[in-house]
Amino acid sequence: MPNPFLAAVIIGAILSAIPAGAHEFWIEPASASRAHVRVGQMLAGENLPYLDRIMRSARHFGPDGETLLKGRLGDSPALTADLSAPGLHILTVETEPAYIVFKDLTEFADYLSYEGLQAVVAEHQARGLPDTEIAEEYFRHARSLVQVGPVRASDTDAPKGLRYEIVALTSPFAAQDGKVDLQVLWEGTAEPAVQIGVFHKGTSAGATATRQLLRSDEDGRVTADIAAPGFYLLNAVHMRPVEGPGSVVWQSHWASLSFTVADVKQAD
Numbered sequence: 199m200p201n202p203f204l205a206a207v208i209i210g211a212i213l214s215a216i217p218a219g220a221h222e223f224w225i226e227p228a229s230a231s232r233a234h235v236r237v238g239q240m241l242a243g244e245n246l247p248y249l250d251r252i253m254r255s256a257r258h259f260g261p262d263g264e265t266l267l268k269g270r271l272g273d274s275p276a277l278t279a280d281l282s283a284p285g286l287h288i289l290t291v292e293t294e295p296a297y298i299v300f301k302d303l304t305e306f307a308d309y310l311s312y313e314g315l316q317a318v319v320a321e322h323q324a325r326g327l328p329d330t331e332i333a334e335e336y337f338r339h340a341r342s343l344v345q346v347g348p349v350r351a352s353d354t355d356a357p358k359g360l361r362y363e364i365v366a367l368t369s370p371f372a373a374q375d376g377k378v379d380l381q382v383l384w385e386g387t388a389e390p391a392v393q394i395g396v397f398h399k400g401t402s403a404g405a406t407a408t409r410q411l412l413r414s415d416e417d418g419r420v421t422a423d424i425a426a427p428g429f430y431l432l433n434a435v436h437m438r439p440v441e442g443p444g445s446v447v448w449q450s451h452w453a454s455l456s457f458t459v460a461d462v463k464q465a466d
Contacts, residue, residue, distance in 0.1 A: 221312070222397070224431050224454045225289050225342035230282045232275040233289055233342065241399045241407040241431060248273035255292045259358060261285035284347035286369075290358050293338040297446065303329040313435040314393025314411065318448070325439065327447050335440065336450040339363055343457040345371040357383055364394070364432050364455040367419070371459070376425030381418045382434050382453065388418030392434050400428040401461050427461035 222243070227233040235246045235253070246252065248269030256267035258279040267277055267289075281287045300306040307319045322332075339360040345353065355366040367379040382389045396410040405428065414420045414434075424430055436451045 222395075222431060222433050222454060223293070223338040223340055223452055224433075224456045225277070225291060225340050226429070226456060227281065227289070227342060227344050227458075228275050230346075231278060231280060233277040233279065233281075234274075235276040235291055235340070240409065241397050241429065245274055246276055247271075248276040252293055252296075253291055254294045255290070257290045257358070259288040259290070261287075281344050281346065285345075285350065286353035286355070287344040287346065288355065288358060289342040289344070290360060291338070291340045292360060295335050295337055298334050298336065300332040300334070301330065303332065306332045310437075313395075314413070315435060315437050318437050321439065322447075325447075331445075332447065333445045334448045334450055335446045336452065337361070338452045338454070340454045341365075341456070343370065343455070345369070345457075357386065359386075360453070361385055362434075362436050362451040362453040364434060364453045366455065366457075370424055370430070370457050373424055373459075376423060377421050378424050379419060379421050380432065380455070382414050382420070383418060384436050384451075388414075389434075389436065390414055390416045390418055392418070392436070394420055394422070395431075395433045396422050397431040397433070398424075398426060398428055400426060424459050427459050429456070429458050431456045 221239050223237045225233050226236050236243050237246060238244060256277055258265045258267055261283045267279055269276060269278060277289060310316055310318050339362045341363055343355060349369050349372040357363060357365050363383050365381050367381055370378040382392050392414045394412045396412060397407055399405050399407045412420045412422060432455045434453045438449045440446050440449050
């Protein structure tokens, strides 16, 4: 039976270690059987252990079907799944709600600008909301793709029922032109004009992460350049107003998609 005191200690230690300005949340496979869940910025951050108070749902969609992933309290890497079978594997994680309070409108606006949500500032003011102690509730919806063996016609990504998700319309593991087509879905419907941050870290020692900004078209679609080998993370944020007597006035949903493009060596 889980020890609630131990759980509280672990959660407290994690939260104190996460930088205050942490943004992205993603899945990063570590081996053929384990995957990290990470939070941070520019592909640098903390590895989160398995905590059922944080992870609402974790699933593995593999060549042999869907599996609900359940870990032991404190497991790190957080996810255990058999990623050895040939074909496409999809890992997903959705979190319980978490909360943040911005001290003033300037801090809130800086965060919104980074995520391409500048219009929310005007909406905040139009709603007559306070300029200090701005409370937000947020949820994370992470997906990761792992390809084992050659890409087959059946190895295609598809929506997995997450409330907010980024889906690969073409395989990033068979991108002959160095590009991948993606679609952003909010509650199963294409989301237009949303900013997608494309983070990349190469395979060379000491490689630093880069960030490129794209915006989805009217069908929620975007094409990303993935010609360079390495780890890729795509991130988008959907913001919703919250009405009611509580202190929370905004709710955000974060979608991420991660995968690794292999460094294919050409034969001499």
